[in-house]
Amino acid sequence: MTDESWDTIADWYAALLRAGSALNDFNRDVLLALLPDELSGLRVLDLGCGEGIITRALAARGAAATGIDPSPRLIEHARAAGTPGPGTVVYAVDDGCVLGTVADGSVDRMTAGLSLNHVPDLDAALAAVRRVLVPRGTLAFxxxxxxxxxxxxxxTTATDGTARRVVGDYLAxxxxxxxxxxxxxxxxxQHRTLATYLAALLRHGFTLEAVTEPTPTAHVAARRPKRAGLPPFLVVRVRSA
Structure with a gap:
């Protein structure tokens, strides 16, 4: 085992995404499918923005987007990538369990692409999300x-020669x-069960609006053929009270 962190792998990760990562591009697209095509006039916070792949896409739809991430090095990469417009982008180093740089009730919508699985305290993160969202604001993650x-x-390989996924220690x-x-x-x-995520959302007063298990595109299947028959992500949209 290593003791790597997001700061220590930031340069590698940014280069991976900038070169074109089929799974990360797919994640961005299926997450944005749960948001309106037009986000002009909306304040959108991207929790765990990494090098900004989703934040930039939000700005491209016209949002006043803010990307936050606990890794200073990833935020450096995000800022260096610029803003595609017509919206705007601001980045800040922040803890997703606290959102200390974000004011109460200041966000219309939130995104969290492959980031809630990194926060150490899911309840704290969802409480922070509730605090910064406007009433009936949405979180898509x-x-x-x-x-x-x-x-x-x-x-593993089945008798017919096809690849099959062996489920691991799901309850661990x-x-x-x-x-x-x-x-x-x-x-x-941070591995958590489906029940843990859903129970936490209910506990914090969120209403489920959409849930998808997206089928990999032909591009993803070509790059990662073993994953052609499995949804790599769970994608959810909830609304605050």
Whole structure:
């Protein structure tokens, strides 16, 4: 095992996404599918923005977008990428469990692309989301699909020669770190069950509006053929009270 962090892998991660990452591009697209095409006049906060792949897409739809991430190095990469417009982008180093740079009731919509699975305290993060959202504001988020990305999940080959996913220790919640030197998860990941996510959303008063398990596109399947028959992500939109 390594003791990598998002700061130590930031340069590698930014280069990976800028070169074109089929799964990360797919994640951005399926998450944005839960938002209006036109976001002009709306204040949108991107929680765990990383190098800004989703934040830039929000600005491209006209949003006044703010991207926050706890990694200073990733925020440096996000700022260096610029703003595609017609909206605007501001970035800040911030803790997703606190959102200390964000005022109460100052956000119309929020996105969290593959980031709630990194916050150590889900309840604290959702409480912060509720605090900064306007009444009836929405949160759209994606996470690695908990059923297929559980600890110790692996691949096997069926008798017909096709790849099959072996479900790992699904009920073993907690922090895990990959020892694969080319994996994003070498910086760590919080595995939680579907029930844990849904119960936390209900506990904080959110109303479920949409949930999808997106089918990989032909492009994703071509790049990652083993994943052609499985949804890599769970994508959810909820509304605050």
């Amino acid at each position: 994606s996470i690695p699909h908990p059923c297929f990305e559980a600890p110790h999940a692996s691949w 919640e907690g922090f895990r770190r990959s020892d694969n030197p080319r994996a994003v998860r070498r910086a760590g990941n």
